[in-house]
Amino acid sequence: xxxxxxxxxxxxxxxxxxxxxxxxxxxxxxxxxxxxxxxxxxxxxxxxxxxxxxxxxxxxxxxxxxxxxxxxxxxxxxxxxxxxxxxxxxxxxxxxxxxxxxxxxxxxxxxxxxxxxxxxxxxxxxxxxxxxxxxxxxxxxxxxxxxxxxxxxxxxxxxxxxxxxxxxxxxxxxxxxxxxxxxxxxxxxxxxxxxxxxxxxxxxxxxxxxxxxxxxxxxxxxxxxxxxxxxxxxxxxxxxxxxxxxxxxxxxxxxxxxxxxxxxxxxxxxxxxxxxxxxxxxxxxxxxxxxxxxxxxxxxxxxxxxxxxxxxxxxxxxxxxxxxxxxxxxxxxxxxxxxxxxxxxxxxxxxxxxxxxxxxxxxxxxxxxxxxxxxxxxxxxxxxxxxx
Ligand SMILES: *Cc1c(COP(=O)(O)O)cnc(C)c1O
Numbered sequence: 001x002x003x004x005x006x007x008x009x010x011x012x013x014x015x016x017x018x019x020x021x022x023x024x025x026x027x028x029x030x031x032x033x034x035x036x037x038x039x040x041x042x043x044x045x046x047x048x049x050x051x052x053x054x055x056x057x058x059x060x061x062x063x064x065x066x067x068x069x070x071x072x073x074x075x076x077x078x079x080x081x082x083x084x085x086x087x088x089x090x091x092x093x094x095x096x097x098x099x100x101x102x103x104x105x106x107x108x109x110x111x112x113x114x115x116x117x118x119x120x121x122x123x124x125x126x127x128x129x130x131x132x133x134x135x136x137x138x139x140x141x142x143x144x145x146x147x148x149x150x151x152x153x154x155x156x157x158x159x160x161x162x163x164x165x166x167x168x169x170x171x172x173x174x175x176x177x178x179x180x181x182x183x184x185x186x187x188x189x190x191x192x193x194x195x196x197x198x199x200x201x202x203x204x205x206x207x208x209x210x211x212x213x214x215x216x217x218x219x220x221x222x223x224x225x226x227x228x229x230x231x232x233x234x235x236x237x238x239x240x241x242x243x244x245x246x247x248x249x250x251x252x253x254x255x256x257x258x259x260x261x262x263x264x265x266x267x268x269x270x271x272x273x274x275x276x277x278x279x280x281x282x283x284x285x286x287x288x289x290x291x292x293x294x295x296x297x298x299x300x301x302x303x304x305x306x307x308x309x310x311x312x313x314x315x316x317x318x319x320x321x322x323x324x325x326x327x328x329x330x331x332x333x334x335x336x337x338x339x340x341x342x343x344x345x346x347x348x349x350x351x352x353x354x355x356x357x358x359x360x361x362x363x364x365x366x367x368x369x370x371x372x373x374x375x376x377x378x379x380x381x382x383x384x385x386x387x388x
Contacts, residue, residue, distance in 0.1 A: 009288035023058030036062035038228030094118035129166030260286030271316030304350035
């Protein structure tokens with residue numbers, strides 16, 4: 001069923017060819033390593049299923065999601081590629097994902113025990129990735145817990161309850177490739193893999209690199225890389241390079257249509273709290289997107305906008321459903337005109353990265369927070385595979 005978009009106030013165009021091409025570029029840059037495209041959080045706001053299909057068309061051989069429900073959604077949509085998921089609470093139903101051929105990460109002895117128990121119930125070996133904490137201080141095991149994980153893995157493997165497909169970890173400062181922790185974490189990672197090997201646990205996939213490490217640190221590629229943000233054409237290291245510098249292009253273009261244009265006198269306060277005041281007679285444009293759509297309230301007076309030839313920013317406070325732009329006194333803008341919030345940097349449009357810089361966050365947060373009521377409109381060339 002297609003939605004009637006004539007009443008939609010805004011839309012996010014998702015360029016599936018960009019996702020496909022970005023993955024192909026990441027695959028090229030990661031040499032012999034395989035690519036796991038990370039499509040968690042609804043593919044960083046781009047839409048899980050079409051984005052995953054585009055990533056597979058670009059050469060990804062694995063998909064990664066954070067939660068069981070995301071993995072099951074991908075399977076229900078008919079995606080059969082290898083799929084890893086890594087966050088679930090104790091007591092979760094793991095038999096259903098095992099039946100759906102979903103690979104599970106064990107980050108601690110308790111989760112490995114639960115995976116083995118579910119596999120016995122399912123009657124087939126669970127495909128497992130063991131997560132080692134090499135210093136991030138977040139998920140995964142270290143020290144005695146890691147030793148316990150390896151012992152359990154060897155035992156469950158011998159029993160036929162699990163197959164250890166991967167050992168993996170995550171960086172603290174991948175976006176600062178020369179930070180001393182980067183080299184150190186790689187050494188700890190290699191040692192953890194060797195420790196497992198000494199006990200007969202030999203995964204085929206050691207994986208450590210997120211987007212930043214995929215693009216800036218070939219020594220961290222190991223057997224597979226795990227890019228997320230770069231799949232969507234955003235730079236994980238904006239201080240080091242733009243998407244174009246890495247052969248990537250932004251896949252999301254967020255636009256809205258002006259629903260009001262009116263004259264305003266000099267000295268007119270604009271929006272709640274009158275946080276903006278017109279400096280002279282001008283025209284004001286009303287843009288029907290607000291914080292409930294994921295436009296951060298911190299974008300008050302700073303969120304970049306492109307309206308025709310005018311590059312400006314939000315005037316006044318971001319409201320729940322609306323923001324205002326000061327179009328200037330001679331603006332030709334009319335109701336119905338397109339406003340670009342973020343799109344393609346190479347086309348001269350403001351980008352999600354520009355928004356991140358203006359609002360003191362990262363591009364990841366802006367795209368992943370884009371609200372469910374903004375329709376995603378999928379663009380692809382005739383020759384692309386997959387359906388959305
Ligand atoms: C989100 C995530 C990634 C992808 O990170 P990017 O910085 O978006 O490339 C990789 N691995 C893990 C464990 C993650 O949580």
